[in-house]
Amino acid sequence: MWRKEKKENNTLMMENPNSIKLQKRFDDKYEGFFKYVGQNWKKILIIIFCSIFYSFGQVHFMIKAGSVLDGVEAISVSMTYILTVLKPYLTILYLALNIPLIIFYWRKVKRHFIITTLIFLFFNALFGFIFGIQPVEEFISEKVIVIMKDGWMPEDPNGDPGTTKYVAAGWPVFIYVILAVACCSPAAAVVWKLGSSTGGTDLIAYYISYKYKKPVGSFLMLTGTLMATMGILFLYLSKKFMPINISQNINGFNNILGCQTFGTYLYILLNGFVINSIYPKYQKVRIKIDTRNLEEITNFFKSINFWHPYKIVKSISGYNNNTIYSIESIVLLLESDDIAKKIKDYVPDAWISVAPISRIYGRFNYSRID
Template sequence: MTKKRRVKIYSYNGKKLLSLTEQEIHEIKTDERFDKIHENEFFKAKHRYEVKHYYSSLFWRDLLWIVLAAMLTTIAVDFFISVSGGAGLFPGGFGAIARFFSILINNTLKIPSSTTYFLIYFMINVPLAIFGYFKIGGRFAISTIIYLVLTIIFDLIIQNTPYINPNDLPLLIPIGTLFKTSTMGSMVLWLFVFAVFAGIINGIAYSMTYRAGASTGGSDWVSYYYSVKKDKSIGMINVRINICTLITIIILNTLIMQTKDIEASFKMNQIYYQFKDFESLKNTNFWNEVSTIAQNNKEKYKDIVFIKPENFKDQWLKATEIIARNHDFDDAYSKSMINWLKFKFIFGPSLFSSLILIIVQGITVDKSYPKNKVMNVMISTSKNQEVQQYLYNIGYNNNVFVWQTKTSKKNAFSDQEQDLLMISLPLLYWRRIEQHLLNIDEDMILNITGTQSVKGKHFSYKLDNETRDRALSEEMVANLKIMKKIENESIIKTYNKIQKANKYKNNV
């Protein structure tokens, strides 16, 4: 009897081995479970192929963008936002919520408010990351989580390293001492200066994360998703979301704010105009409290002690400045005075400087991350079909205009007959594919021009993922080595299922 030849079947990783006859292999491949298993294995192999390609060419570049973005965000928060105090700057969106709770915690715990800010912000983003994973993509969600973790790490490094923490190395000016060392109103001026710097730094950081296919979390999960679906500018979407959240948080923060946190110029203005003469002042609880405090420290508050009806107008302005600046008098304010102060403070420097921060941040994002800036590219090449096939493979789905030359034109690079192609695509995508195009044809000539605007509903601002996925599938099918591995893996798994089913029947 002739011995049947057996074929060795190896698993995808080369570890599992089956030895089957041609007849057994045929029976397995005709089993109803084989097609479904083969389809799943093809999907897994395609995913592995794509991930391998991504990690080998783009991962380290994108990771570098994310690291730099996390570092810049930490600098903006640690050196410009958190140091402005509980009545200072607020980032927009979910960052404002995290800042609000970090201020509450900082009033009881002796830890840097920036550290609590980053920790709270991370916790807020956990459920949003789940949304991002399913609605935007796993790579986007994971990259964003990496960014958020890095901001916590950088903050801990900065806050616990001598000479570079915000207390030892204040950028621009030590804002915490402005109340004591500056003239009235300087704090407000510097608050706006800090807002501009924080907005620029944050805007650059946000742009870096977008370039890396990630985000900074918070409202970015929603705005990035909406931007991709509607082809809208991310910067301005963020501005709208951030402003709405900011106003709500500023109101809440003002309601819980202590008197000592209200900027001195607000308190001075309130006192000076509420009591315009000595008669309106002398019999109030406010004046009784102020007088008692001043009498107990005559040397320090002599300008208040010696206020008389006859010299009231001359001395009252200076006295109100002393009262407003010194926290010894914070308990003297009546409830109605505090409520009126808080109402006016809602529309004060904290709100408007934070709005400046958000607007500058949005403008910086749109300038640094020109999502919808379109480039026209003229491609002179002798490999017309290869270029068009590459564009198809990456999901380019706008028109490709082709002019085929009828005569050969000699130049410094080639004397071959060349075709001229024109494509239009966003600048961000062009930066990714430029070098790949040049690798197709070393004699290629590129002429790149900007486009003022694009009209028409059929122009696409993004690459078509479905087309790209289809091209990847075609590339996989053409790779006989990979397809053989997929088939072998499917045979092994189908064989195991058949054996398991037969064993179950025999036991029954």
């Protein structure tokens, strides 16, 4: 009997290619680097494109704000503030700091997550280095400057006033933080949605989020805040106690509760909010399908080995007295769009509605996105 059901199931999938695509969408597995890249080249191109915006937001907005980034980036940014010779290599330094985390989580999370994260980190380092090349950096700084120099402080207090570069001071810090969020956060959210990350504490947040089934943006805010606070304290103490030739390199942080500190926490808060909004990984919805063709819907579910429980309710239409079948299931928001579109392809006259679920109690199958 099992063989018969399996044969019928395979027949249904052959009859409907869309069901095969849907199953592939949720059963994506790593099968070797080059094979994975070949099968997912569109996704990888989008990740590379996002790395351009992310590195630009880092190099030309967050650094101009003089604030600290969140997570492991707080370490790399703090180092470039103290050792200015490292500034052009900010994103390369960030890549290097990620290597121990990549090694540690190599066997703890899905392999394709690590591979795509490495791809992001490599191109983020490449584009960040390009944006940091002096002629490129000067060109962009001249074109993308939104605050007059009266509201700025010099990057090098001892430099030639005619050629000194400037970074934000006072309230302009928040302008540049918001610009950094506008570049980095949507790019990071799209990368997360594609099953990857921007590295650093994202790897920790992903592991914790996977383990406890909670929104990843919340853990990004937690881990980001802890690391950023360490970076701020380090810069403040460096400003106070290190030799003058080093402390002068650090813009801001004269007051531990100054604009650079508040700008850092503003970035973390907005970044987590944007990622949770665009990438609500564990948000659940109720999907309801009303149809007269019950058998076609159940056949579709069999063809994709539907992984969530569902119930069927028989009713009479008050409009035309026809028999209507309602199929309801609780699914993840990230799954619902694919499921609904493929059902419409399979049964065009089906009526589908999706409603949010605030909370559930009981077991739930997360296997298709974890």
